[in-house]
Each structure stands twice: as C-alpha cells, then as structure tokens.
Amino acid sequence: MPNALLPNIVDFISKVDPFDKLPTELQQQVAGMIKISYLAKGERLQLDGEPDGHYLHIVHTGAMEQRHHDGSLRAKLGPEDSFGFTFLEPVKELFRGYSAVAIANTLLYSVPHQQLQPLLADHPDSALHFAASAQERLFSAIRVKWSSRDKGLFVRKVSDIASNQVVTVDANDSIQQVAQQMRQQGRAAMAVVLEQQQIVGVITDGDMTKRVVAAATDIQQPVRVVMTSKPHLVDPDELVISAVSVMMEHNLRCLPVVRDNQVVGQLSSSHLVQNHRVQALFLLEKMKTIDNRQQLIALAIERQAVFEALVEGKVNAPVIGKVMALLMDGFNRRLIELAIEQLGPPPCEFAWLVAGSHARQEVHYASDQDSAIVFSDDASDADRDYFLALGQWVCSAMAECGYASCDGDFMASNPKWCQPLASWQQYYREWVEEPEQNQLLNATVFLEVRSLYGQANFCEQLQTLLFDQIASNSGFLPALVQTAVAVQPPLGIFNKLVLEKGGEHSNTLNIKKHALSLLIDLARIYGLAVGCRRLDTEQRFVSARRGGRLDKGSCKDVIGALRFISQVRYEYQLKRLKQGLPVGNHISPDAIGSFDRSHLKDAFRIIATFQESAKLRFLG
Structure with missing residues (x-):
C-alpha cells in the first residue's frame, strides 16, 4: 500500500461502520492492510479459495449485488456498505451462502482475514463491532452513543446547510438555452423553473437525457415541455433529516428550498457532508435494500438505538417525534412495497393513509398503528379483497416490527377502514353532520390523516371535504x-x-x-x-x-x-x-x-x- 494513499483511506474508513467505532490508531493499522481492487460491471468477486484469500470488503464507489446460491437476491450494496463479516466464522464456513457481482463499475477496499483477525483478538472491545452474527452487531449498535456533532443533525434546519444561491430559468426559455445555462453555471444536478417568480417545476440533467435526448425532442421548444412538474420541495425551516428522507425516498440529488412558493435556495447531496450521516439516516437507507419481511423485522431493533440517542442527547420533543415518525414511515412504506411484491400489483389506484400520532409526526417509542386504505370507486369485489389482504399483511408485519396493533382496531386490516373513496367521503359527512359520541371517536382518529403511499390526491380530497363540512356545520366544534x-x-x-x-x-x-x-x-x-x-x-x-x-x-x-x-x-x-x-x-x-x-x-x-x-x- 503506497504511503501517499493512507490518509485518504483512513479518512474514508473513519466514516464507515464499523470502522468508525475503532480508535484512530487501529483505523490507521487497518488502512495499512487494505487491498484496493477494481471490478468492471458484471464482474464476479472471487469469494472462495484458501484462507488467505478471504476479506472483509467495503464498497468505495459503485454497486454490488449479492445472490444466494438458488439465485434469489440477498442484498444490494452501495458506497460505504460492507460485506464479508462471515470471515470471522471458522474457515470451513466461509462464503458458503452467497455470490457477489458488480452491477456497476466498482472500487473495493478489502481487509485480509489473516491480518485483521489477530488485531481484533488483541482488542476485544473493538472486535464486537465486527461480529459475524448480524444480531450481535445490532445489539452492539444499541450501545453506541452519538457524538454531539452527530446529534446536531436532528436540531438543524435546512436553511443552516442549504445553499442560498438561487439559480432559475424562465419556463418559456428554450431547452437549448437552459441546457447551455446549466452547463455554464455547473448546475447539472438541478435548475429551477419559474414563472412570474412562482416555482412551477424543475429541470435536471436526468430530464434532459430522458425527455430530450432519448425522445428526440426539439431543443427549440420551451423547457416547460420537458421539466418535472409538481417537484418535491422543502421549507427552509424543515429539519434536515426530513429533507434527506424525501431525497432518499425519491432518489433525488437536489431539493429546491421554497418559502411562500418563492425559491430561496437549494439543498443538494453535496451539502450533506459525511459528518451529517447518522444512524437514523443509515437505517432509512438500509430499509430500501431489504428484500423480505423477516429481514425488516430483524432490522427493527435498531430504532431503539435511535430513540436512546435522541432522548439522551436532550433533543427537544417535537424533533424526537418527527425522527421516530420518519422511521415508522420507512418501515411502513417498505412493508407495503414488499406486500405488493408478494400479492401482485394493485388492481386500481389506492392510497395508504396513516392517522393519529403517526400522521401528526409525534411518534414515541410505544406508538401503535392507526392506518387506512382508500381505493378507487370503480373497484370490483375482487379488488376489495386484494386491498383487505394488503392491509392485513402490512399491519401484521408492522406489529412484528414493534408497532403495536391499535386497541380500537383503527387499522387498514379492518374492512371498515379499507374502503373506496366515496365511502370515506360519506364517513366524513356523517361524522361532521351528526357528531354523536360514537361518531366522534371515529372522527377524532381520522381527523388527522397523511398519505404515506399511493395516490396522495385521495387524502387531499378528504381533507378538503372535511374543512368544507366543518365550515358549514356549526355544531361540530362544540361537540369536539x-x-x-x-x-x-x-x-x-x-x-x-x-x-x-x-x-x-x-x-x-x-x-x-x-x-x-x-x-x-x-x-x-x-x-x-x-x-x-x-x-x-x-x-x-x-x-x-x-x-x-x-x-x-x-x-x-x-x-x-x-x-x-x-x-x-x-x-x-x-x-x-x-x-x-x-x-x-x-x-x-x-x-x-x-x-x-x-x-x-x-x-x-x-x-x-x-x-x-x-x-x-x-x-x-
């Protein structure tokens, strides 16, 4: 290993779990052991052989895919992900369970088994973080406390780290003009499109590739033809972790920062430097790679570590509730996706709504589930059966992930709360027009609903109806x-x-x-x-x-x-x-x-x- 490379390697592994748990001296020793290799897309990593050929691998750049011997997907790995912990088991057990192949050009850092094993034996406290058992590593993570620097992410606002340099183009500018402006200003990731100073969309290099080059669109047309309408936006007073969650969920590199529909800056992935990566963000990212229910259930224990760090760090209550809600969102959303993979695609449009503390983003450690499904009015009886099965699958899995079932059964697994849009609209009318005691209990649960998955427009229609009904029924608020x-x-x-x-x-x-x-x-x-x-x-x-x-x-x-x-x-x-x-x-x-x-x-x-x-x- 050339000495000139060591500082860069130490800097990289010091931000990667579990090497970030090691003392600086051990990080330097590990860096000196690392073998650097390059895999072209499609190239398979050699995982078998003699003991001196076994390594703990870290993806520096690129992406890897692991598959079981039966061909099923085990995991997808990106930058800073590690694999090969099984090298800590007896040699005869090494790499019997999966293969690994590069799904993009990949640079790997590999730590030799023979050199790392004695080092860990001399430092048993550090060895725990490298335990071959995933369960042992999870329990070890719970005992990890964040530094003050890490905790700072949760109390920081988007405005604290976002750029206040506003770069905009007019919606009527030609595609060619906008492309030239993006190139000249080095804004390949995002350009904001304005019309009368109001944001109406965004244009990215991805839009240019897919909607202009691939579709052979006339570059003299106005950019509004190919822009992304109704883009994801973030308020400058929003928490950084909320913005990061949106970026991860929708695979975005940038978010316009908007106040009162006026662009005041932008938040990009480059602003989220390494020391802003904390466990809650890792956990949200991990959920995206989970490919079965049992793996997600096993991952749920990590939310305790997040909760402990927030409370011990004296983070204020609203922020704790919001962070815990983001994690609950992550589990719930991924379970919906897994259920759809198992049940097949939805037969018609639908929305998964969350209610109560989950909708308000005021989640505590013992928060239970409040949820509902709204689907299209033209759904058939078979379609209704599908959505009820979806609700029952997801709600039972949420309970296994530590989110208790609602005592009052206000969940999407209950046929009463798995209904077409028209039925929900009738519910709201009855609750507001006839606010009797038994109706008010239902109303208070579903007065706060938030769309978590699917057609957000269904939720918006219900909210609009609710406010219209309240405005025309003077007896509802007194009943509340x-x-x-x-x-x-x-x-x-x-x-x-x-x-x-x-x-x-x-x-x-x-x-x-x-x-x-x-x-x-x-x-x-x-x-x-x-x-x-x-x-x-x-x-x-x-x-x-x-x-x-x-x-x-x-x-x-x-x-x-x-x-x-x-x-x-x-x-x-x-x-x-x-x-x-x-x-x-x-x-x-x-x-x-x-x-x-x-x-x-x-x-x-x-x-x-x-x-x-x-x-x-x-x-x-």
Missing part, C-alpha cells in the same frame, strides 16, 4: 369541545397527583389519557377554528395565535406544557427500555424526581385552564 373537556388533568385536592386505582397500572399516571391527549384535542379544536391544515399539535397552537384565537402568552404556556410532558414521557420510556421493562404511557410518580413532579403539576394546571377557556369560547 364537549369531548375534550370531559376528561380532567390528574390533579386533586391540594394539587396532589391523582393516580390510577386498581388493575395492572394501579398507582400510576396515564400521561397520554390525562395530559397529552387533552392537549392534542385542544390544539385540534383551535386549529380547525382558524382553518389550519397543519397536523402537528404545536403548529396548530401557533396558527391559533396568528388567527387571533390565542394570545402570545397563552400560546407560549401551552406549548411549554406540551414539550415538557412529552419530554417526561420520552425519558420515562428510555428508563424502562434500559431496565428491560415494558414501555407505555403509565408513569409511576416515584420513578421521576421531585423537579419533574412539580413541573408536571404546573403543566396540568395549564391544561385545566385551557379547558375552561375552550368551554367559554366555543360553548358560551
């Missing part, structure tokens, strides 16, 4: 208020905490039922009153302040209460996880300090005050 004030915060005489009596949760606080759900209900009421279409609880309170329904002080108080109670729940759930105990919403007051108990009482008083205010405002 009656329900929201029926449960009181757990404060008794002399401000003592009121605990559950009897049952398995005796002498505990149900912090969801008696606190967080009350805040969510109140935020929903105030948000709907001002026409707020945001789903997250905090933003609904903010919208109510901007709409004149809340004063600044009250808004600050209630958001403070929401964040504090959420943080107490997260920390209590973390403590239970570390103790190996079941995680839920019932908190023993003895398990939290006097500081938290005192501030919980303050938060409960704020909730009680808000309930009285809501009664006066909406019930007279």
